[in-house]
Amino acid sequence: MENEYLYRKIDDQLLAWSKESKRKPLLVRGARQVGKSSAIKNLAQHFEYFVEVNFDQQKEVCTLFEKGISPQEICENLSLIYNIPIIPGKTLLFFDEIQACIAAISSLRYFYEKYPELHLVAAGSLLEFALEELPSFGVGRVRSLFVYPFSFEEFLIANKETMLWGAIQKATPQKALLEPIHKKALLLLKKFLILGGMPEVIASYVQGKSMLDCLRIMDDLIISYKDDFSKYKKRVPESRITEVFDSVMQNAGKPFIYAGAANANYKQIKEALDLLIKAGLVIPVTHSAANGIPIGAEINPKKRKMLPLDTGLFQRILGLDMSEIFLSDDFEVVNKGAIAEIYAGLELQKSTSCYHKDDLYFWKREERGSNAEVDYLIQKNEDIIPIEIKSGKRGSMQSLHLFLKEKQSPYGIRSSSENFCAYENIKVIPLYAIGNIYHINE
Structure with missing residues (x-):
């Protein structure tokens, strides 16, 4: 039997973010196994569609982000790969283990600039090491949200x-x-x-x-x-x-x-x-x-x-x-x-x-x-x-x-x-x- 989802205070913040008219892509940060992915999957229940891209398990998807194409084209390709529609307002797009694809981290700023109507959340373990390689990453264009173990x-x-x-x-x-x-x-x-x-x-x-x-x-x-x-x-x-x-x-x-x-x-x-x-x-x-x-x-x-x-x-x-x-x-x-x-x-x-x-x-x-x-x-x-x-x-x-x-x-x-x-x-x-x-x- 799958574990029943247990409420986290972060759930309220995620839901509030999803309802904002002007929102930035969200980068959920924290140590491994503290519940980042679970909270995002729980948020997905409020959407008609949910597309989860796990860069650790599907390394070939990373090549999409290395071609310098627009966020809209990236989403069109992802939609074909996963056979799920990506529609602004109806789809939650989740980039998991994003530290495994530096190009995807860099792309977050372009989603904010060119596709702000899309709900995009990213998370990753050991993410801080990847961010260290991108010193000017997403300043003012990406919102970070920190998650800890249960209080x-x-x-x-x-x-x-x-x-x-x-x-x-x-x-x-x-x-x-x-x-x-x-x-x-x-x-x-x-x-x-x-x-x-x-x-x-x-x-x-x-x-x-x-x-x-x-x-x-x-x-x-x-x-x-x-x-x-x-x-x-x-x-x-x-x-x-x-x-x-x-x-x-x-x-x-x-x-x-x-x-x-x-x-x-x-x-x-x-x-x-x-x-x-x-x-x-x-x-x-x-x-x-x-x-x-x-x-x-x-x-x-x-x-x-x-x-x-x-x-x-x-x-x-x-x-x-x-x-x-x-x-x-x-x-x-x-x-x-x-x-x-x-x-x-x-x-x-x-x-x-x-x-x-x-x-x-x-x-x-x-x-x-x-x-x-x-x-x-x-x-x-x-x-x-x-x-x-x-x-x-x-x-x-x-x-x-x-x-x-x-x-x-x-x-x-x-x-x-x-x-x-x-x-x-x-x-x-x-x-x-x-x-x-x-x-x-x-």
Whole structure:
């Protein structure tokens, strides 16, 4: 039985794009297996016809785009090849695995200029590597849309917990959730941290499959990601990329130390790391002095932490004991490998606009006898808001207070397993609600 399609927030954006009177070709970007193609095929249900061109499987079709013919002629030929009409307003044309045909990527701008009435979507895995070869690609003529694994919100909706998410959205530090509802949300969050957000894993779980089935899917995904390393760049050995990837997993959430990350020099390690970031498997969190907006104006790219793409895959790679996490009532047990901090960073990235890729930042002050670190920084209006992540309910907030005093931010956020509440100028937002942080009332 084919898996039932599970709602993604990106679906609303895709549908809105399809209804625009003036639209650009859409380039759907993100790591492999995060649900790009599935979302586009779901959008196709709103069209009379759907033409899917997979350049990885049908390499001969690429020759059409190398002849320099008009978009209309390309479509006429595609219509004959696939025996499906391509009619503006009635047909959704989908270029999948477009990274396998550089000429097709280049053609997107001409579709915008000469055939704007046609609905055209493109997607691809390892697409960022292909775009690197086209530095001036489609500026102003192609719209990018970024897709990530499931967020906690999407996980709740997939599990028919829409009412619970509605209650979480309405809660504020001044108006906490009832304790039984808070505990239910924490329990579901614990499951989400273990499962992660990879669509195939979530679909399996929702269908009632066992945790063992979900773990096997994770294993398959990890193998397929590592198999891709050979496709990244010919001048970087696969073994070096694997070493750097393993080092990121072992030290996720901690400052990334280049020395010892692989049996290679700084330049080679940096190159392997950059490839992993481009592939979407590793998400950097960069240090900022945070003296003013934009936060990215005063960064130190040599001071970075690295997050894995997904908490489920991360725990599986590290071989953590899932049963201990499931059976324990102590939420801090879940935080093996700084998983609360990793989850929080991933949720922050998923909660920003899908039309641009927002970077993640942290702040650290290193002075003798006065070290301080804030896990994440976000910009709300004209202010920089510091966020501290705690797995349990304990822990001082010295770093937050120090940041607020030094940078004169209006308030800070602590995210933990506590219910919504507030301590003077610090708002407490439960970990399960951190994806809603940009929308929480002041």
